[in-house]
Amino acid sequence: MWQNAISILCFLLYAVSAIPTAPTPSASAGIDTHSFSKTTEYPLPNLGNVAAHDPNIIQYDGYFYLFKGGVHIPIHKSRTLDGPWEEVGTVLDEASVIDKQNRTRPWAPTTVEWENRFYCFYAISESGSRDSAIGVASSDSPEGGNWTDHGAVVNTGKGDLSDVYPYTVSNAIDGAFIKDQKTGEPRLLYGSYWHGIFSVPLAEHLLSIKTPKKPDATNLAYVPTAKTKPIEGSFMTYKAPYYYLWFSHGKCCQFNVHNFPPMGDEYSIRVGRSKNVTGPFVDKDGRETLQGGGTIVYGSNHGVVYAPGGVGVLSGTGSEADVLYFHYLNTSIGFAQGDARLGWNYLHYVDGWPKAIEGYVHANGSDAQNFRN
Template identity: 65%
Template sequence: MHLLALLTGIILLHATVNGSPQPSAPSPTGSSSSSFPTTTKYPLPNLGNVAVHDPNILHHAGAYWLFKGGVHLPMYTAASLAGPWTPLGTVLDGPSAIPKQNRSRPWAPTAVAWNATFYCFYSISKAGSRNSAIGVATATQLDLGSWSDHGALINTGQGNGSDIYPYTVSNAIDPAFITDQSTGQPYLLYGSYWHGIYLVPLAADLLSVTEPERQNTTTNLVYVPEEKVKPVEGSFMSYRDPYYYAWFSHGKCCGFQTGFPAAGKEYSIRVGRSKDVRGPFVDQDGRQLTAGGGTVVYGSNHGTVYAPGGVGVLSGAEGDPDVLYYHYLNTSIGFADTDAQLGWNFLHYEDGWPVAVSGDNSTGTSESSGVVVGPDYTLHVGSFIFVWGCLWLHS
């Protein structure tokens, strides 16, 4: 009996050292292993170690500042993209000044530094509605209590200016920001489903759209004309000489608790490029983004990463590589919107096209830390055989 207890202890210790089974993920109706692509075409993410949906990251004063959708727009800071992330509180000290639904839970913020001022653009909306708005808050420093909410910058559905094109056909959510490298003109990107993603010029103080009644100042950047459902949203624009890159999320973003779309119909991160900030943008096959184009740079992979989107890019400084960051669902954790995790990868460029690479350095030679570790069943079987043999001899 002492021998049996000793050998059983060895097995338990071996299982502890070599990994224990991960907690089972929820099994929504209609889920199956085929719902989660196992491709290794895309690298596993470097872990951000924070739960976040539609992340936005600002690199300032040697630190990273993370903004996410939620009650009054939560803020975090960290010395590294891997965290740990310190919660700082919220941008807004109460509901948004915009008199629309969900005023207390703005979506998809984007923070930028511009002319010694910090701007935080945010969305007010609800699922399936085009009665939306993009608001903006400003601060002179990244401290709590220093932000001023200026209310709506753009309205769609209802509200001031919503009767002017393109606000009559678009959905005012998911703001992003870019400047024309040659003129310094600031622009706002926004849009979701309906008529896709638009680019509009901003005034110098970033608090209004320049000449909103002039239709020729707006540009439709991304559109899916041949499909009834037009699942493009979550845009971002980056610049790497000589190209502007229009990034966007394509597919179903969330709401997977009751089932999954066909494989490949979930979120993926896509891109097109142009030498003009206003486009037209084309994908790697030469197809315009307004004709349904878009090269997939990052999608579900390894059976672990599902529906990556909410994309952003941190431009590398002084020779450092650009960083692609996003949220994704880890299939071992769960599929609620609140389960979304921060992931990131360095970008390499091949013939001017961005490619996500594995590893936590610019060479892409070391393996990502995004893998889910499970039990070593081969070694466990060997242990049981060893125990059984000892017990047989002992008998």
């Protein structure tokens, strides 16, 4: 009996500590807190309890593996999404072989398992520049120590084939991956600002574009009427009968704490859907993502969660729910890129549209049927 009481007390203490808290008056002194949305339309995140910007998570052999932007692409693993996370090496042993700026600190990795091997797509770039590249490394294990860096798959600005459309109008960062359910063909998604998000078929070995000099490219999302075109960080999932195009919209980082952008202009997580892998994708109101459309699934909330983005989705199987994961800034912690935290929520689908739901359940989905609409 005492053991049960102690267990319940420990769980309650954990639950309280796992709730993000609003900034105290002293912590928020001089900060433009009027720009923080206090909406309760979106639930507070379940905490990943790890610092991460542009997180990417895969499941393998009973573990979650977390890849994130940073020196040589750090890798962590955990039995559960709330940690504890153990660092198990890096994807790269040294600077990327791609001869561009920031070679030691790749951005926005996306790792996939394909034909019994792991492939990590990563971005080399710098803020405000279109001289970018998406590289790829491969390994027979998701842990560090055995990855081979194969170099650039796509170049924009400068580099091999950067003079070929759509590389002439796009920015080669934020790579993502999807398999065409009809043909089995692998596809690379990428893009940030400029002309938005594109999709191109990959070669079967994933190390290059299928037809490098004449890529069969499709523009998936774009904001044609805006002076700046703040969409990036795409991710795609399939849940029959729809493909879901996820992306981040708005300002991601480098915030001036005394003058935040107008509320709603910071990062939010948006989605469109289509029955075809190449679209067209539309939002809940029927607006195409190529015309600036995108339904907001998760945004700043409770005065605590700010600028959520860097989105990914873990697809559930059987009775397991899909998991939406992302980075966000906790207004009680800070607003530098290194302050970004991992958060996650289960997804419920209403008429085929995903909705982030409240609550903590075990990551194996055992209690995922207890949705709150």
